[in-house]
Amino acid sequence: MTGTGSPSIPFTRCIGPDGAAVGDLPDFARNPxxxxxxxxxxxxxRSFDAKAVALxxxxxxGTFASSLGQEAVSVGAAAAMRPEDVFLPSFREQGxxxxxxxxxxxxxxxxxxDERGSDFKAAREDFPVCVPVGSHAPHAVGVxxxxxxxxxxxxxxxxxxDGATSKGDxxxxxxxxxxxxxxxxxxxxxxxxxxxxxxARQTAAATLAQKAVAAGIPGEQVDGNDVVAVRAVVExxxxxxxxxxxxxxxxxxxxxxxDHTTADxxxxxxxxxxxxxxxPEEPIARLRHHLATVAGWDKAQEERVLEETAALLxxxxxxxxATAPQPxxxxxxxxxxxxxxxxxxxxxxxxxxx
Amino acid sequence: xxxxxLVQAVNxxxxxxxxxxxxVVVLGEDVGRDGGVFRATDGLFARFGEDRVIDTxxxxxxxxxxxxxxAAQGLRPVAEIQFTGFIYPTIDQLVNHASRLRTRTRGxxxxxxxxxxxxxxGIHAPEHHSESxxxxxxxxxxxRVVIPSSPRRAYGLLLAAISDPDPVVFLxxxxxYRAVREPVADDGEALPLDRxxxxxxxxxxxxxxxxxxxxxxMAAAERxxxxxxxxxxxxxxxxxxxxxxxxxxSVRGTGRCVIVHEAPLSGGWGAEVAARLAEHALTALLAxxxxxxxxxxxxxxxxxxxxxxxxxxxxxAAAERVLEFx
Numbered sequence: 001m002t003g004t005g006s007p008s009i010p011f012t013r014c015i016g017p018d019g020a021a022v023g024d025l026p027d028f029a030r031n032p033x034x035x036x037x038x039x040x041x042x043x044x045x046r047s048f049d050a051k052a053v054a055l056x057x058x059x060x061x062g063t064f065a066s067s068l069g070q071e072a073v074s075v076g077a078a079a080a081m082r083p084e085d086v087f088l089p090s091f092r093e094q095g096x097x098x099x100x101x102x103x104x105x106x107x108x109x110x111x112x113x114d115e116r117g118s119d120f121k122a123a124r125e126d127f128p129v130c131v132p133v134g135s136h137a138p139h140a141v142g143v144x145x146x147x148x149x150x151x152x153x154x155x156x157x158x159x160x161x162d163g164a165t166s167k168g169d170x171x172x173x174x175x176x177x178x179x180x181x182x183x184x185x186x187x188x189x190x191x192x193x194x195x196x197x198x199x200a201r202q203t204a205a206a207t208l209a210q211k212a213v214a215a216g217i218p219g220e221q222v223d224g225n226d227v228v229a230v231r232a233v234v235e236x237x238x239x240x241x242x243x244x245x246x247x248x249x250x251x252x253x254x255x256x257x258x259d260h261t262t263a264d265x266x267x268x269x270x271x272x273x274x275x276x277x278x279x280p281e282e283p284i285a286r287l288r289h290h291l292a293t294v295a296g297w298d299k300a301q302e303e304r305v306l307e308e309t310a311a312l313l314x315x316x317x318x319x320x321x322a323t324a325p326q327p328x329x330x331x332x333x334x335x336x337x338x339x340x341x342x343x344x345x346x347x348x349x350x351x352x353x354x
Numbered sequence: 355x356x357x358x359x360l361v362q363a364v365n366x367x368x369x370x371x372x373x374x375x376x377x378v379v380v381l382g383e384d385v386g387r388d389g390g391v392f393r394a395t396d397g398l399f400a401r402f403g404e405d406r407v408i409d410t411x412x413x414x415x416x417x418x419x420x421x422x423x424x425a426a427q428g429l430r431p432v433a434e435i436q437f438t439g440f441i442y443p444t445i446d447q448l449v450n451h452a453s454r455l456r457t458r459t460r461g462x463x464x465x466x467x468x469x470x471x472x473x474x475x476g477i478h479a480p481e482h483h484s485e486s487x488x489x490x491x492x493x494x495x496x497x498r499v500v501i502p503s504s505p506r507r508a509y510g511l512l513l514a515a516i517s518d519p520d521p522v523v524f525l526x527x528x529x530x531y532r533a534v535r536e537p538v539a540d541d542g543e544a545l546p547l548d549r550x551x552x553x554x555x556x557x558x559x560x561x562x563x564x565x566x567x568x569x570x571x572m573a574a575a576e577r578x579x580x581x582x583x584x585x586x587x588x589x590x591x592x593x594x595x596x597x598x599x600x601x602x603x604s605v606r607g608t609g610r611c612v613i614v615h616e617a618p619l620s621g622g623w624g625a626e627v628a629a630r631l632a633e634h635a636l637t638a639l640l641a642x643x644x645x646x647x648x649x650x651x652x653x654x655x656x657x658x659x660x661x662x663x664x665x666x667x668x669x670x671a672a673a674e675r676v677l678e679f680x
Contacts, residue, residue, distance in 0.1 A: 119460035132450045138416040142423020149405055172416035334457040335496050337519035340548050340595035
């Protein structure tokens, strides 16, 4: 399944793998400063992933899911959103989280096994990452219905993986969102692999976007390695949602260039040749080529971005490594709004025992 | 003050909560125009409109999941699962999301939702309509599991559940929906969660029970009183978190305890109560703690359900057993 050939499902690409524009670019993409902003976000995401993997490999971070090669999906989606919208990410959408104001330190804390990493200081209403695959899709419908009930012009944006589309959770959520015209956008990061299972073993459907047809909502595909196209398509879906026209399903076609997580070894089930064939499509080089053409992006500018990003992540890693664990009692303190007598007794016992 | 049965009391509590708090919304299958298959939401659609009384597609997982999303946004969703036989698809949402959203975000997000569902047997319902899954749910940290056993407690506990800042599963004993009427003041007064209700006090024996089994247990206590044995009857009401102080204190006084529940014996919530007594009241016990429960079988279809559900005679036989110990 390459997914670009289904006649009833539109496909959008703005910048090709060689960095050349395909047709007219959306307005925001004609502004070099805006393109640089997107570029920096992609670089930050990839650098963050590299940093996190390095920390994991040296025993200083837990299992981590890199988004190598898929950075444009969640960065593009988040860049299309307004601050007051709500983002509901899967566990591979750190790019979008960083764009929304979640800090590298918070992300490292989360993946390092500290709940405070999900107590975002910005994006206070955004959801923490969702580990049980696809189970956050109904949350997006609930968030969207809260907006609708309060007559707020806000939208819930849920990012899920290709594997998630096999789950009833997602089918139920899309169906309900359609019935209620819930102001929501569902973005599938179709990176072609759900751990070891390729998307052809996930579904016999020609596209994942066409699952929208059964829910009675618009479904389309976008080049998920083209951050401009992702942002443009999600912006249109957000505008429809804000106008009261209901949800959309967007399938972003990308490729998982890395392992599923640091606990995975993709060489067990995937040929290196397949991976190599996808590298020329990856999102960062193509935007860099485009920037070189339209804005004279040069080596000096590139190096400055890389250095600034590296410095920022180095500071975040240092802060993470210097963060003391939470006091043991906090195991109890957030189970309920107020500690029930039963749990207060367990808390006392735990503290006396330690 | 109107005489209400339990389902009418639920209906009054829902209407009161919706009238008092615009954040309260009701959702579920057939809760709208139909007013719910048991009429628990009767009249709410006409009074509060389709924005706040939402008929959902037939999808239990998403009903719970949508409620999680609404609750995280500050609404107070009250979702109905038509029967507990259909509650199992919601357990993923309850375990992985509703009950831990506060913990995993360190209080940044919370989940003040209620999941209501008619529970238990005894109404000759079709297959999958009579189970008692409370112990599975009570095992989930971060969740409250509440089971009312009278119209007044249904009214007051449901109001408490709706205004509680954390998720509550509210299991309504189907058999009690129309079994008893009592005067219920529609005064908006909540009853306390996390507290047992001592329904009668006696020095000889403590019964611990909840839900529909309160009827059989109270009847057994009356019979015992007729021959001079005075029993305490404790209705757990909130199964989790468990108010074990009240139970332990009572059994320290009586020295004898019989636990009565409709759900299967093994791993039932009675086992938790018995364990607390073993840990905290052992030296006061004059007899083994005995459980009267459903059998470890599949809930039978209606023609055999009376054989499955503990009746007054089984409760009395258990009482005899513990009273025999000198």
